[in-house]
Amino acid sequence: MKPFKIRDIEISPPLVLSPMAGVTDVPFRALLKRRGGIGLTVSEFISVEGLTRNNPKSKRQMRFHEYERPFAVQIFGGQPGRMAMAAEMAEDVGADILDVNCGCPAPKVVKHGGGSGLLRDLPRLETILKEIKKAISIPLTVKIRAGFYDSHRNAVEVARLAEACGAEHIALHGRTKEQAYKGLADWDLVRQVKEVVSVPVSGSGDVVNIEGAFKRWRETNCDGILIGRGAMANPWIFRQIEDTLEGREPFQPTLEEKREVLVEYFDLLRADMPEFAAIGRMKQLAGQFTKGLHGGARFRQVIYHSHSVTEVLDRIGEYFETVAAGRPYLGEGGPDPEEEAPVLDSCEAAAI
Numbered sequence: 011m012k013p014f015k016i017r018d019i020e021i022s023p024p025l026v027l028s029p030m031a032g033v034t035d036v037p038f039r040a041l042l043k044r045r046g047g048i049g050l051t052v053s054e055f056i057s058v059e060g061l062t063r064n065n066p067k068s069k070r071q072m073r074f075h076e077y078e079r080p081f082a083v084q085i086f087g088g089q090p091g092r093m094a095m096a097a098e099m100a101e102d103v104g105a106d107i108l109d110v111n112c113g114c115p116a117p118k119v120v121k122h123g124g125g126s127g128l129l130r131d132l133p134r135l136e137t138i139l140k141e142i143k144k145a146i147s148i149p150l151t152v153k154i155r156a157g158f159y160d161s162h163r164n165a166v167e168v169a170r171l172a173e174a175c176g177a178e179h180i181a182l183h184g185r186t187k188e189q190a191y192k193g194l195a196d197w198d199l200v201r202q203v204k205e206v207v208s209v210p211v212s213g214s215g216d217v218v219n220i221e222g223a224f225k226r227w228r229e230t231n232c233d234g235i236l237i238g239r240g241a242m243a244n245p246w247i248f249r250q251i252e253d254t255l256e257g258r259e260p261f262q263p264t265l266e267e268k269r270e271v272l273v274e275y276f277d278l279l280r281a282d283m284p285e286f287a288a289i290g291r292m293k294q295l296a297g298q299f300t301k302g303l304h305g306g307a308r309f310r311q312v313i314y315h316s317h318s319v320t321e322v323l324d325r326i327g328e329y330f331e332t333v334a335a336g337r338p339y340l341g342e343g344g345p346d347p348e349e350e351a352p353v354l355d356s357c358e359a360a361a362i
């Protein structure tokens with residue numbers, strides 16, 4: 011695994027924080043970028059309808075920190091004119107790369123021809139990519155799925171088309187739209203795409219540890235690896251892979267560092283959004299982040315039922331103190347841990 015370039019932009023290390031609607035916003039990306047090992051950050055997918063109609067939420071989604079560079083804005087939509095306008099807006103705010111979402115399976119997105127809908131309407135995809143190409147001078151990239159239908163996995167055809175239209179990087183999540191998030195991603199398709207195009211190709215899907223990243227890279231010869239859900243569960247995953255790449259022992263966070271990352275995330279969220287929204291987001295990450303830790307299921311429930319900033323902070327403090335002391339965490343008064351907190355698992359929840 012070695013750095014690669016999208017035109018003249020070096021992606022080093024060749025690891026990408028995969029875009030996740032409702033997750034990879036400014037606070038989350040800051041939290042992760044500070045931990046190191048990320049070669050490219052990407053915004054959440056942003057609605058071109060929202061952007062081109064001056065929707066404040068969509069415009070806020072284009073914000074980024076200078077230290078995140080290289081930074082890509084990802085847009086979704088089905089109307090070529092609006093896609094091109096939105097792409098221009100992304101270039102104007104200083105994005106290094108413009109990425110087109112061709113993978114979101116959410117019905118609201120697909121219905122309007124966007125996201126994975128583009129995989130079954132290649133003439134529309136072609137027009138969109140050509141229009142965008144005319145409108146911007148920064149590199150255009152695409153993130154695709156294996157195909158729309160399980161019975162017609164056309165990623166190779168789509169990748170060829172995207173390259174012909176001027177896309178300079180192809181990221182492939184090896185599940186179809188019909189699969190949504192079920193089953194496993196097909197990395198052999200990543201290998202096949204890599205064989206037929208000359209632009210860099212990155213793979214996405216189910217990489218949750220160092221071994222998985224190296225295995226996928228060896229099997230497919232891909233240029234880059236995207237990690238999404240694995241980074242929610244382990245914010246150090248990129249650094250650990252980078253450490254291994256550079257011949258160091260992979261960083262292992264202490265319990266104290268795990269506590270700090272939760273508190274830091276909560277601080278970042280509160281600086282960026284109203285308290286109730288920050289608490290909501292916190293519930294998501296706390297849930298992902300404590301998977302596999304002692305008493306994690308109980309802790310997730312307790313956080314899930316916390317309603318104020320103090321309560322969240324107190325519960326985090328209690329939990330980590332208890333685990334550090336080697337005592338079982340019972341989360342007094344919390345509901346039954348069998349009743350798991352819901353986990354956001356697609357772009358659907360955030361689709362406009």
Ligand SMILES: Cc1cc2nc3c(=O)[nH]c(=O)nc-3n(C[C@H](O)[C@H](O)[C@H](O)COP(=O)(O)O)c2cc1C
Nearest residue numbers: 028029030031055183215216237238239355356357
């Ligand atoms: C909550 C969530 C939101 C997502 N939102 C987006 C998105 O906005 N744009 C996109 O291209 N992919 C999105 N994805 C797909 C991921 O980027 C990634 O391709 C997929 O989750 C497989 O990789 P993973 O197993 O590393 O998570 C999302 C996935 C999740 C779980």
